[in-house]
Amino acid sequence: MRLLTHNMLQCHVKSCNDPALNFPLQFQEVELEQIEAEENEALLLNLVGKIDWPALVQTTSELGITGLPPTKPDVVKNDPALMKRLHEILLETNVAQGKMVCRGCGHSYPIKDGIPNMLLAEHEI
Amino acid sequence: MPRYLVHFAQFHEDFRLAELEALAQLENIPLKYEPDAYSNDNPFLLVELPSNEDARRLVQRAILVKEICEYWGSGDSYDSLFAHLKTTPERWDDFKTCSFKFLVKAFGGTRTIKEQIKIINTFSFLAFEGPIDLKNPDEVFIVYEDYGNDPILQKALTNPNEIHFGRLIAYSNRDVVQTYNLKKREYLGNTSMDAELSLVMANQALARPGTITYDPFVGTGSFLLTCAHFGAFTMGSDIDGRQIRGARGETDGIKTNIKQYGLDKLILDTLVFDISRNPWRQNNSGGTSTRGGPWFDAIVTDPPYGVRAGAKRLGRKTGLNPELSFVEVEGTVNHLRSDYYPPTVPYEMSEVLTDLLEFAARHLVVGGRLVYWLPTVVDEYSSDDVPLHPCLELKANSEQNFGSWSRRLITMEKSRDWENLTGATIAAAQVSDETAKSTPPVQLGHYNFREKYFSKFDSNSGSSTPNEAVIPAEPTS
Ligand SMILES: C[S@@+](CC[C@H](N)C(=O)[O-])C[C@H]1O[C@@H](n2cnc3c(N)ncnc32)[C@H](O)[C@@H]1O
Ligand SMILES: [Zn+2]
Numbered sequence: 001m002r003l004l005t006h007n008m009l010q011c012h013v014k015s016c017n018d019p020a021l022n023f024p025l026q027f028q029e030v031e032l033e034q035i036e037a038e039e040n041e042a043l044l045l046n047l048v049g050k051i052d053w054p055a056l057v058q059t060t061s062e063l064g065i066t067g068l069p070p071t072k073p074d075v076v077k078n079d080p081a082l083m084k085r086l087h088e089i090l091l092e093t094n095v096a097q098g099k100m101v102c103r104g105c106g107h108s109y110p111i112k113d114g115i116p117n118m119l120l121a122e123h124e125i
Numbered sequence: 126m127p128r129y130l131v132h133f134a135q136f137h138e139d140f141r142l143a144e145l146e147a148l149a150q151l152e153n154i155p156l157k158y159e160p161d162a163y164s165n166d167n168p169f170l171l172v173e174l175p176s177n178e179d180a181r182r183l184v185q186r187a188i189l190v191k192e193i194c195e196y197w198g199s200g201d202s203y204d205s206l207f208a209h210l211k212t213t214p215e216r217w218d219d220f221k222t223c224s225f226k227f228l229v230k231a232f233g234g235t236r237t238i239k240e241q242i243k244i245i246n247t248f249s250f251l252a253f254e255g256p257i258d259l260k261n262p263d264e265v266f267i268v269y270e271d272y273g274n275d276p277i278l279q280k281a282l283t284n285p286n287e288i289h290f291g292r293l294i295a296y297s298n299r300d301v302v303q304t305y306n307l308k309k310r311e312y313l314g315n316t317s318m319d320a321e322l323s324l325v326m327a328n329q330a331l332a333r334p335g336t337i338t339y340d341p342f343v344g345t346g347s348f349l350l351t352c353a354h355f356g357a358f359t360m361g362s363d364i365d366g367r368q369i370r371g372a373r374g375e376t377d378g379i380k381t382n383i384k385q386y387g388l389d390k391l392i393l394d395t396l397v398f399d400i401s402r403n404p405w406r407q408n409n410s411g412g413t414s415t416r417g418g419p420w421f422d423a424i425v426t427d428p429p430y431g432v433r434a435g436a437k438r439l440g441r442k443t444g445l446n447p448e449l450s451f452v453e454v455e456g457t458v459n460h461l462r463s464d465y466y467p468p469t470v471p472y473e474m475s476e477v478l479t480d481l482l483e484f485a486a487r488h489l490v491v492g493g494r495l496v497y498w499l500p501t502v503v504d505e506y507s508s509d510d511v512p513l514h515p516c517l518e519l520k521a522n523s524e525q526n527f528g529s530w531s532r533r534l535i536t537m538e539k540s541r542d543w544e545n546l547t548g549a550t551i552a553a554a555q556v557s558d559e560t561a562k563s564t565p566p567v568q569l570g571h572y573n574f575r576e577k578y579f580s581k582f583d584s585n586s587g588s589s590t591p592n593e594a595v596i597p598a599e600p601t602s
Contacts, residue, residue: 001394005393011404023406037390037393038390046335050417050420091393115370116397118397118403119466121465122467123447123450125440
């Protein structure tokens with residue numbers, strides 16, 4: 001699973017609705033892998049407008065990935081090095097194995113061969 | 126404006142005009158034609174376009190077009206066609222010396238090679254002096270004979286009803302259908318959608334570079350492939366992880382197809398969850414939110430209809446029993462077991478549709494498209510059966526008929542922000558909010574479709590029902 005996708009997801013256990021806790025999910029015991037992605041400047045700029053920057057910064061630092069400014073820069077477009085790094089992080093950095101754990105309710109969503117299982121249990125729906 | 130002749134494939138007729146319109150919108154080309162000039166019974170349509178370059182762009186992705194020609198003229202006989210052509214002799218001059226070839230294409234009839242050559246020779250008055258080159262000509266001129274679509278009448282005809290003539294501008298993208306042919310695909314399921322329609326769907330969705338397409342019922346991933354083929358980034362999810370992974374281990378599943386087609390740079394992710402309980406962060410623009418805008422530019426999907434096709438959602442028939450999550454099974458708390466699978470209930474078709482439209486209204490960008498299949502019982506169909514949503518505008522509705530039942534490809538476009546809606550507007554819609562869920566909606570033609578299908582049309586073979594997939598009872602992820 002790519003880090004972009006991680007930024008798009010939150011814990012969706014029914015009773016877990018504190019936005020300060022149900023997002024971002026915390027990666028644990030992960031195995032990372034780089035998979036090339038098509039470069040598309042327009043999309044990347046578009047995504048920068050949509051993603052939750054603080055969540056991305058928190059997640060990357062938990063994973064030991066560096067190269068992102070702590071606050072979202074006003075203009076990303078004119079910074080080719082940052083654009084390149086963002087592309088590598090959002091679109092090319094994959095979690096092959098591991099889990100995503102909710103900081104609110106503790107639900108652990110397993111990731112196997114890059115595919116997260118986000119089905120809820122009976123008491124969570 | 127210059128006129129062009131579009132030559133459609135005489136196949137999936139009800140989808141052709143919708144596809145052409147979608148491509149005109151995608152390429153931002155003003156496309157004009159007489160609405161009456163189009164008929165599903167005939168493969169020709171005369172259109173007006175600003176330029177040859179626009180004509181080329183219009184069909185470069187088209188699946189249901191064969192080619193487009195610069196239109197030179199028509200007639201109900203060769204004499205009247207020639208008279209028509211002779212009104213614009215200045216047109217011929219540009220092609221005096223280039224290499225060229227002629228093609229004769231007969232719709233609803235056949236011409237032997239000998240007859241074709243005879244026909245071609247009657248065009249000698251055009252006085253083209255360049256060499257004839259059958260392999261690599263500078264220009265191709267096409268004679269279209271139209272014998273009509275009535276097989277009984279056709280037999281009696283020795284002469285076509287109508288003849289058109291034009292200069293080839295561009296072939297379509299129809300050859301790509303072969304590339305995605307299911308017969309050549311490594312990972313298949315019984316829900317895999319045929320290549321041609323999957324490609325048409327990508328066109329309806331305006332799938333293109335720099336956008337993200339999502340399939341919430343991804344199955345074996347047919348649409349991930351075709352939308353990525355046109356340059357879109359794609360994602361998909363399914364309640365049943367086995368559909369995504371396949372059953373044969375390492376060399377199976379959607380990832381095998383991604384490799385086969387070399388689309389790993391565009392197909393971003395597949396995930397396992399129930400779309401009626403999905404984890405996508407709603408990301409609406411406006412308000413005080415610093416995060417801007419929904420994620421998806423298109424949703425392209427073949428929803429599950431009927432339990433046998435895997436239509437289920439999380440729940441328990443007898444009412445939820447949360448305690449069952451915590452009972453110990455073989456020494457482990459039930460829901461923490463690695464092979465735990467939550468209980469499911471049938472996902473009624475009207476619920477599937479309500480959820481799908483509401484999801485699209487929330488998660489599509491404005492201008493983004495929802496493209497999905499809707500099965501209907503032919504005798505009972507009325508246009509009211511197509512579910513509506515105040516945020517979604519119906520763009521196209523194309524029927525593929527299987528006799529007593531049909532499936533319709535529905536294309537909708539998000540026309541306004543979800544957040545700007547008041548509760549009242551949503552409730553007024555046919556399908557959309559909680560109220561609609563708790564009080565059953567009007568008995569739509571697709572409502573209880575499956576029950577109708579089996580009670581009325583069961584052909585005791587049980588085959589060729591909509592997206593037939595036999596899903597064993599307890600999938601694991
Ligand atoms: C008609 S198939 C889609 C086939 C797909 N287009 C392909 O190319 O294989 C419908 C899919 O929906 C899935 N499904 C059923 N209920 C679901 C739900 N509540 N949420 C997500 N997926 C579901 C089924 O597992 C099945 O794979
Ligand atoms: Zn949670």
